[in-house]
Amino acid sequence: MDASTLIAQLADRARIAARTLKSATYDERKSALLLIAEEITAQSAQILKANAQDMAKEPSDRLLLTPERIEAIADGVRQVANLGDPLGLILRESTLPNGLHLKQISVPFGVVGMVYEARPNVTIDAAVILIASGNAALLRGSSSAAASNAILVDVVRGALAKTSISPDVIVLVPSDDRENVKALLHARGKVDLVIPRGSASLIRMVVDESTVPTIETGAGVCHVYVDEFADLDKALPIVMNSKTHRPSVCNAAETLLVHASVAGKFLPVVLKNLSDAGVLLHCDTATQKVAQGLGIKATLATDENWCTEYGVLEMNVGIVASLDDAITHIARFGTNHTEAIVSESATSADRFIALSDCAAVMVNASTRFTDGEQMGFGAEIGISNQKLHARGPMGLEAMTTTTWIVSGNGQIRR
Amino acid sequence: MDASTLIAQLADRARIAARTLKSATYDERKSALLLIAEEITAQSAQILKANAQDMAKEPSDRLLLTPERIEAIADGVRQVANLGDPLGLILRESTLPNGLHLKQISVPFGVVGMVYEARPNVTIDAAVILIASGNAALLRGSSSAAASNAILVDVVRGALAKTSISPDVIVLVPSDDRENVKALLHARGKVDLVIPRGSASLIRMVVDESTVPTIETGAGVCHVYVDEFADLDKALPIVMNSKTHRPSVCNAAETLLVHASVAGKFLPVVLKNLSDAGVLLHCDTATQKVAQGLGIKATLATDENWCTEYGVLEMNVGIVASLDDAITHIARFGTNHTEAIVSESATSADRFIALSDCAAVMVNASTRFTDGEQMGFGAEIGISNQKLHARGPMGLEAMTTTTWIVSGNGQIRR
Numbered sequence: 001m002d003a004s005t006l007i008a009q010l011a012d013r014a015r016i017a018a019r020t021l022k023s024a025t026y027d028e029r030k031s032a033l034l035l036i037a038e039e040i041t042a043q044s045a046q047i048l049k050a051n052a053q054d055m056a057k058e059p060s061d062r063l064l065l066t067p068e069r070i071e072a073i074a075d076g077v078r079q080v081a082n083l084g085d086p087l088g089l090i091l092r093e094s095t096l097p098n099g100l101h102l103k104q105i106s107v108p109f110g111v112v113g114m115v116y117e118a119r120p121n122v123t124i125d126a127a128v129i130l131i132a133s134g135n136a137a138l139l140r141g142s143s144s145a146a147a148s149n150a151i152l153v154d155v156v157r158g159a160l161a162k163t164s165i166s167p168d169v170i171v172l173v174p175s176d177d178r179e180n181v182k183a184l185l186h187a188r189g190k191v192d193l194v195i196p197r198g199s200a201s202l203i204r205m206v207v208d209e210s211t212v213p214t215i216e217t218g219a220g221v222c223h224v225y226v227d228e229f230a231d232l233d234k235a236l237p238i239v240m241n242s243k244t245h246r247p248s249v250c251n252a253a254e255t256l257l258v259h260a261s262v263a264g265k266f267l268p269v270v271l272k273n274l275s276d277a278g279v280l281l282h283c284d285t286a287t288q289k290v291a292q293g294l295g296i297k298a299t300l301a302t303d304e305n306w307c308t309e310y311g312v313l314e315m316n317v318g319i320v321a322s323l324d325d326a327i328t329h330i331a332r333f334g335t336n337h338t339e340a341i342v343s344e345s346a347t348s349a350d351r352f353i354a355l356s357d358c359a360a361v362m363v364n365a366s367t368r369f370t371d372g373e374q375m376g377f378g379a380e381i382g383i384s385n386q387k388l389h390a391r392g393p394m395g396l397e398a399m400t401t402t403t404w405i406v407s408g409n410g411q412i413r414r
Numbered sequence: 415m416d417a418s419t420l421i422a423q424l425a426d427r428a429r430i431a432a433r434t435l436k437s438a439t440y441d442e443r444k445s446a447l448l449l450i451a452e453e454i455t456a457q458s459a460q461i462l463k464a465n466a467q468d469m470a471k472e473p474s475d476r477l478l479l480t481p482e483r484i485e486a487i488a489d490g491v492r493q494v495a496n497l498g499d500p501l502g503l504i505l506r507e508s509t510l511p512n513g514l515h516l517k518q519i520s521v522p523f524g525v526v527g528m529v530y531e532a533r534p535n536v537t538i539d540a541a542v543i544l545i546a547s548g549n550a551a552l553l554r555g556s557s558s559a560a561a562s563n564a565i566l567v568d569v570v571r572g573a574l575a576k577t578s579i580s581p582d583v584i585v586l587v588p589s590d591d592r593e594n595v596k597a598l599l600h601a602r603g604k605v606d607l608v609i610p611r612g613s614a615s616l617i618r619m620v621v622d623e624s625t626v627p628t629i630e631t632g633a634g635v636c637h638v639y640v641d642e643f644a645d646l647d648k649a650l651p652i653v654m655n656s657k658t659h660r661p662s663v664c665n666a667a668e669t670l671l672v673h674a675s676v677a678g679k680f681l682p683v684v685l686k687n688l689s690d691a692g693v694l695l696h697c698d699t700a701t702q703k704v705a706q707g708l709g710i711k712a713t714l715a716t717d718e719n720w721c722t723e724y725g726v727l728e729m730n731v732g733i734v735a736s737l738d739d740a741i742t743h744i745a746r747f748g749t750n751h752t753e754a755i756v757s758e759s760a761t762s763a764d765r766f767i768a769l770s771d772c773a774a775v776m777v778n779a780s781t782r783f784t785d786g787e788q789m790g791f792g793a794e795i796g797i798s799n800q801k802l803h804a805r806g807p808m809g810l811e812a813m814t815t816t817t818w819i820v821s822g823n824g825q826i827r828r
Contacts, residue, residue: 237824359818361817364823375516387606387815406784408776409648410647412651413780
């Protein structure tokens with residue numbers, strides 16, 4: 001069977017199975033999720049065994065499961081189970097002069113494809129968020145996690161088999177054929193939405209290739225701008241936290257921009273702290289001189305540097321003459337993810353907010369707060385880096401679409 | 415200059431110009447729109463002259479402007495001007511335990527591309543909806559409407575030149591080079607969103623080709639299902655209105671499905687009425703026999719028929735054994751646009767709603783009500799036929815995205 005026929009068959013079966021999800025009550029979906037969490041815990045030993053097979057072939061920390069990590073995954077499932085129902089919410093409602101009653105309600109997408117890389121926890125995260133939001137899932141993970149993903153999907157399907165929800169709502173797309181990804185991305189009409197999660201190159205491939213609507217996640221070249229009216233005692237921990245708390249994630253900062261009027265006072269302190277924390281520095285000419293004066297090594301930042309998402313302990317540092325110059329720099333090199341301003345001036349903050357064009361603006365806070373759990377969503381299927389449909393952290397609601405229900409008693413158009 | 419360089423330059427200029435829209439107040443945007451309406455009326459003669467040039471080359475009713483049509487266009491602009499402000503709406507708001515204040519507000523997309531065909535009124539519709547929602551527009555109409563579009567854009571830009579809003583927010587993309595369309599569809603990062611409006615083939619091309627996020631509009635194979643519990647006195651006008659009121663538009667019905675238990679009574683009446691109204695019939699075997707018994711010509715419907723959006727006075731008619739069979743037929747041949755059920759049974763209506771998967775479900779009403787103006791949006795940039803971002807008629811709100819504003823006093827992640 002060729003890849004498109006396979007994907008079409010899997011998607012059709014998932015769509016029919018999804019009727020059991022659509023007709024399940026919130027309590028039924030919730031119980032199913034709690035059962036999945038139990039089964040993950042119960043089958044921890046078998047999951048570890050399968051993961052060891054994967055690790056034997058191509059070991060990496062992202063791929064590794066430990067008893068603690070499995071328990072954290074199960075806890076995550078319980079958290080999602082206890083979120084409210086995202087379905088059937090009345091978003092708009094009105095009665096027209098002709099007596100027609102209009103109601104716009106939230107409904108599931110239907111069939112959602114996920115394309116992701118080595119981390120096996122994404123398999124469970126995606127499956128449970130999609131079950132909670134009434135969607136069937138076609139999961140296409142990495143071949144390097146094939147054994148781990150296979151058992152995790154078996155656990156989910158086994159748990160669903162004990163409920164009113166069809167196990168066929170969760171489908172693992174075989175990872176041994178790269179044509180399957182292509183077929184999934186072209187299954188418009190069969191698959192309602194595809195979400196990529198992983199490296200910039202994976203996301204770029206999905207966005208370029210997909211004819212199925214897609215949500216771009218990921219790339220974050222986030223900036224911290226220290227304004228002329230900044231409280232420098234707040235600025236230092238915000239910069240350090242934004243860069244060093246967890247450098248590998250998309251909401252970590254890559255670039256620090258300092259207003260010229262506070263650069264003399266702030267740069268020596270922040271460069272010393274960054275260097276002591278092991279951060280490799282890429283600076284503009286003036287900042288490089290400050291660094292060299294302190295005996296800190298710093299390369300001259302290139303355009304390539306200014307637009308790189310390092311994901312490690314490296315940071316660009318530059319001086320700007322004004323807030324508007326900071327905005328111009330960010331517009332040129334940023335990725336519209338998260339930008340932070342440190343300032344005690346409401347005027348500065350308001351102008352920064354008005355001229356920014358990103359998913360989240362932080363005022364006197366770390367860039368690390370652009371995060372579904374931190375923002376109180378309880379779960380996150382990814383952080384949208386585009387403007388269509390969902391922007392920023394995506395929780396359960398982002399996995400729903402809408403239907404208008406128009407009720408009348410025979411109305412026609414005149 | 416090659417097409418991608420041209421589009422990149424136009425988009426960059428539009429994005430910078432859009433700052434004047436972003437910083438304009440609602441009243442300023444409203445006054446600008448009212449001025450545009452005035453100028454359209456004032457320059458009616460010149461607009462008609464330009465349109466006559468286009469009509470001389472390739473005449474069509476869709477292309478034709480008349481004094482009445484121009485006045486209707488100006489009235490449409492006034493209507494949009496008087497809609498409320500879609501920007502700065504607070505969509506979600508909360509304060510986290512750590513004191514961070516979160517606010518999600520509506521903001522413009524930035525730069526929106528429109529790709530459309532002969533109708534010159536789309537030029538104005540799109541321009542004013544995008545101005546009202548704070549977006550810059552790259553308008554790419556058909557070369558057959560080149561002179562009409564050029565003067566309409568001139569009128570808009572001329573009006574904007576008298577306001578605080580930069581005329582560069584409205585850009586006409588030259589229609590003499592087909593490479594410009596391709597470049598527009600690949601200007602990801604430069605253009606935030608592309609909306610196609612026109613024929614099924616245009617929409618398909620945009621959806622297949624575009625790497626810029628897009629919203630599929632259009633295709634409507636809409637069904638009317640007459641349930642066993644239908645009030646047949648309501649069913650007849652609903653069927654006739656859905657099919658014949660304006661057959662060329664996407665919310666017109668293409669297929670009638672009748673429950674077997676009412677077919678004997680309803681089919682002779684509805685077939686006669688459809689035939690008298692000039693509707694060409696394509697039927698299943700049993701319905702064809704009923705038609706032939708009445709001396710009405712009817713072809714045997716093929717799979718091709720069942721999935722065709724006729725746009726003219728042709729209709730498929732079939733008998734179904736149950737509501738679930740109707741749903742199965744619709745799932746196979748429909749386009750997820752609008753489906754109507756005629757039934758006095760709340761149980762039937764609820765099941766039809768639950769199992770449908772479309773932008774709008776009509777209960778005892780004509781399919782023709784899936785329409786921005788009818789639904790009270792006041793204006794419509796298109797009807798979304800996909801599930802991402804907007805589903806069904808798209809008004810001003812559909813042209814906005816969101817930003818999170820997170821305000822703190824030095825918070826960092828622990």
